[in-house]
Amino acid sequence: MHFRCQKKDLVEGISTVQKAILGKSPMAVLEGIYIETGANEIIMRGSDIDLSIETLVSSSILEDGRIVIDSKLFGDIIRKLPDATVEIATMENNTILISCENSEFNLLYLNAEEFPMLPEIGNREKISIREDVFRNLIKATSFAVAQDESRPILMGVLFEVKNKVLNMVALDGFRLALRSEYLESNEDLSVVIPGKTLNEVSKILGDKNELLYISFNENHILFEVQNTKVVSRLLSGSFIKYESIIPTDYKLQFKVKRAHLAQSIERASLMAKEGSSKLIKLQIENDRAVITSNSQFGKVKEEVSVHMEGDAIEIAFNANYLLDTLKVMEEEEILLEMTSSVSPAIIKNTVVDNCIYMVLPVRLTR
Structure with a gap:
């Protein structure tokens, strides 16, 4: 693998995918960032199994390949490099060479074969909503998500679409937050999204009119915004019938x-x-x-x-x-x-x- 890209683009990609990386993990490969060459970009991915984030970074590809590199060390190195073009190439003995102006680093990398792929979501109709609107929905509800693991379903936010209205609901036994928005969608659905996932999605979203696309299957939810995908497990179980307690x-x-x-x-x-x-x-x-x-x-x-x-x-x-x-x-x-x-x-x-x-x-x- 061999590619060149601008430091600022690489830093942005690293910061995005690191949101899904917990740090210490029973699987060493999950402490790393997956990097794969694409057409005119590199694909970067972070995952803790429950949550995966993938983003594209514009690059000049000189040789195809894929690796997994330690997330914290790689991120720290790239952030400290000069604001210039960064060149990364695989070398002998499972190492990569990172070059930028007068700086050179040699780092060990891991085999990418063991890194989890993104789950297949299927072909259900995608829901679209503006970035800024969805970010406000998260802000208006996620503070009321339960922190107590004794009731796991309450550690998520209900995402309910019916009659072209999206209701997002969170409650923790002491308070309830319900926020609604009109949604141009024919879907009728009810799923529970982990509060942690929504908080990470919120950090990726901007105050823009760009569209965010959301799709589901029985077990997962996919958020797509510009060059980034966020895939998360859904919480299993039935959410409290919130309407009856208001x-x-x-x-x-x-x-x-x-x-x-x-x-x-x-x-x-x-x-x-x-x-x-x-x-x-x-x-x-x-x-x-x-x-x-x-x-x-x-x-x-x-x-x-x-x-x-x-x-x-x-x-x-x-x-x-x-x-x-x-x-x-x-x-x-x-x-x-x-x-x-x-x-x-x-x-x-x-x-x-x-x-x-x-x-x-x-x-x-x-």
Whole structure:
């Protein structure tokens, strides 16, 4: 194998495929980057079996071949080279020579025969969606993915298409995030994508109008954007019937400026007790929300103007759960619905009906 390419293109390709490489693996070959020569490019691939990423890097091919090279060492070397043309050629004794201006490195490489190929996805209709739109969908839901491995299905995001609407749903037992987008597709499907996969896809996507193409089979999902493919295993099992757990009735409804509420909660949470609970209390009455928190260090009180309809309520939350939700919402004014101090709170937009967030309260002790 022998090729030349620009350092910046090679660095971009390495950074892309390294997102699928865990580091230490029982299979030494999975700690490496697969490189194969194509027509006028090299094919680079990283994989941990569950997730594989493949990208094309424009190159001048002098001799065909394929190798696997240690991901971390190869990446570190290429990033430190001068910003110039990099030349890579296989040599004797399973080594490659990396040359760039006055720098030369000799590295051992592994046999590429053992490296996993990308799974075949099949010929089902591809779903297309804009890069920036899908990136926003991931941002708006993936924060609510469960981190607890005791319920593996909740470590993924439901990807549900029906009646030309894409719903993406995540929940972890304490909160739920639902975001919807119109989709020009005749597919009706429901699969669960690992949260880790979506986070890596998000890093590859840009804020562009370019189309992302998505296709499936029973076990895998394929994302294709420009010169890059991401293939992931789907999670097996049935996702929770999320529609049945979202309350439709409420006794209190109020509108509030999202930024004002978020800033007040953030300040109040500074005084919340150390640890994961970050408990804050909200007293909503007389068109205002009074937010309080206290600990051994002192106490804090914040007031935010609201426009309310219904009964006054006192309720407590984990401040982080509220803040995570408010940070991914986009409208200036939002709507909150509550029933009691022990019932979930619903948070929605006031203009565009494309999201529902649900947060469970913390039970207050009297």
